[in-house]
Structures are given as structure tokens and as C-alpha cells.
Amino acid sequence: MNTLVESEPIKISDSEWEVMRVVWTKGKTDAKTINNLLSHSKGWKLATIKTLLGRLVKKDVLQTEQSGKKFVYSAKVTEEQTVRSATENIFSHICAKKVGSTIADMISEAELSQEDIDNIEDALLKKSPVTDVACNCIPGQCICKEDEMGE
Ligand SMILES: [Zn+2]
Numbered sequence: 001m002n003t004l005v006e007s008e009p010i011k012i013s014d015s016e017w018e019v020m021r022v023v024w025t026k027g028k029t030d031a032k033t034i035n036n037l038l039s040h041s042k043g044w045k046l047a048t049i050k051t052l053l054g055r056l057v058k059k060d061v062l063q064t065e066q067s068g069k070k071f072v073y074s075a076k077v078t079e080e081q082t083v084r085s086a087t088e089n090i091f092s093h094i095c096a097k098k099v100g101s102t103i104a105d106m107i108s109e110a111e112l113s114q115e116d117i118d119n120i121e122d123a124l125l126k127k128s129p130v131t132d133v134a135c136n137c138i139p140g141q142c143i144c145k146e147d148e149m150g151e
Pocket residue numbers: 095096097135136137141142143144145
């Protein structure tokens with residue numbers, strides 16, 4: 001399942017993600033099944049699905065095997081790994097000092113069940129704070145270092 005290097009980010013487009021969700025749900029599936037499920041709501045043709053599947057194989061997140069006349073696809077990465085990679089990717093684009101307030105915003109915006117809130121509270125209780133979150137930006141990319149650089 002896990003042939004990707006741990007640090008290698010999994011980068012898939014929004015459309016590719018829609019296809020992956022079907023593969024994760026079905027386990028093993030083929031282009032026609034994905035097409036039956038997605039073509040109506042997405043307005044995609046079978047050729048579009050096949051293109052997306054080809055890209056996903058190229059990106060090494062899908063594997064394919066021939067079964068009779070058709071190609072059967074299965075995932076090489078889990079949904080959890082992919083979501084985690086996307087989240088890490090978003091956080092890599094912001095100053096480390098802003099990650100905390102971004103998470104707080106995300107929590108405020110999200111629709112959450114009591115179970116979700118309990119899980120988040122558990123995660124927070126287990127977290128040990130650092131005295132000062134270090135800025136990881138290139139000077140000029142955030143305001144943290146503006147003061148150090150002097151006016
Ligand atoms: Zn910064």
C-alpha cells in the first residue's frame with residue numbers, strides 16, 4: 001500500500017481527488033464504474049475519467065491490473081495519507097506562527113458533532129505547548145522578521 005516515501009507529498013488535483021474517493025470507497029474499480037457514479041454530477045465523459053486514471057497511475061497513487069478486457073484500479077495510498085499530505089501542504093504555505101490561529105479558524109468554520117469536539121479537546125489536552133513558535137519564513141514573506149531586519 002505504501003510505496004511512497006513518507007516525506008514525498010501526495011499532490012492530486014480536485015478532479016483527481018473525486019476519482020480517488022470512488023477508488024477508496026470501492027477498493028477495486030474500473031473506469032466504467034467510476035464513470036457511472038461521477039459522470040452525471042460532474043458532467044465528465046468516460047474519456048475524462050480514463051485521462052484522470054492515467055494521471056493517477058503516473059503519480060503512483062493508483063495501480064492498475066488487467067482483468068479480462070478491462071483495467072482494474074486500486075489505491076496505492078490511503079485516504080488518510082492523502083488528506084494528511086494536503087493539510088501539511090497548506091500549512092507549509094503559511095508562517096509557522098500563524099498555524100495555530102489558522103487551526104482555530106478552521107475549527108470555528110467547521111460543522112462539528114459532540115464526538116468531533118471531544119476528539120479535538122483530547123488532542124488539545126495531550127499537546128504540550130512550546131514557549132515560542134519559531135517563524136520558518138524567508139525574510140519578506142511574513143511580518144515576523146520585519147522588526148529584526150530593522151527599518
Ligand atoms: Zn514567519
